[in-house]
Amino acid sequence: MNLEKLFIDTLKDIYFAERQILKALPKMIKAARAPKLREGFSVHLEETEGQVERLQKVFEALGRRAQGKTCEAIQGIIEECEELLEEVSQPGPVRDAGLIACGQAVEHYEMARYGVLIAWAEVLGRKDIVSLLQANLDQEKKADALLTGLAESVNSAAAMAA
């Protein structure tokens, strides 16, 4: 196993993860009550579609067919989101606070993966790939910061809820 092979394996992992997130986000939008949170998730759903396309370009640049590989990490994170929606069955600020927490766990997983993939693409001398991955990483960081901002009002409302 060399670094290029490890890179491709990890690329398949995040490709699988992004497509799982594409499926999870509509449920999160539906479950959220705060309009700004719904809007934030909706914007990120569109961004995620673009991210999947960028990953397809990375596969193409490597002369490979885009292919996912089961990512147990994202499955676990999404499973925890689903548990949350069962446990906090009522729409409102507490559920929104939990949804933000889910969203941030997703964003952090992606930040870790893109950070590593970028570092590997750099030492492998693939600047063309670095720029595609960097565009995705920048969006994940922005999405995480947006959730941190939204959390302020959502958390305050959640603390007041009985």
Added chain:
Amino acid sequence: MNLEKLFIDTLKDIYFAERQILKALPKMIKAARAPKLREGFSVHLEETEGQVERLQKVFEALGRRAQGKTCEAIQGIIEECEELLEEVSQPGPVRDAGLIACGQAVEHYEMARYGVLIAWAEVLGRKDIVSLLQANLDQEKKADALLTGLAESVNSAAAMAA
């Protein structure tokens, strides 16, 4: 379900996660070859013991017995680490690069969880708990930054490996 209940659920999640990490780190130390990486993981193993103790103090401050709750996210992340060790069976820079990637996925998960727990403890007016959780978060951030630093030389060596 109110925010305090959600806080306790998430606290149980990270408590479970930290204890899984306590079990995983000795395997990662054993699998790593670069002395600085082994040392970094060893230092973090000691830190993690302290983090578990701080979480026990948080439970105590809430008048509750420390208790974990299965965290599918960390299980998934650790499962991916185990897969990596099977796939890159040879000790050396490629395996080390993969171990750093695993470590950073773990750190990012923890950063997301502590970030959320701190925000919730703040709105719940529990400054005593905030400072305990902040101490853990600071260590996770430092550990992540250390891994980013180590990755530079490890990745360069991994790119040269056949």
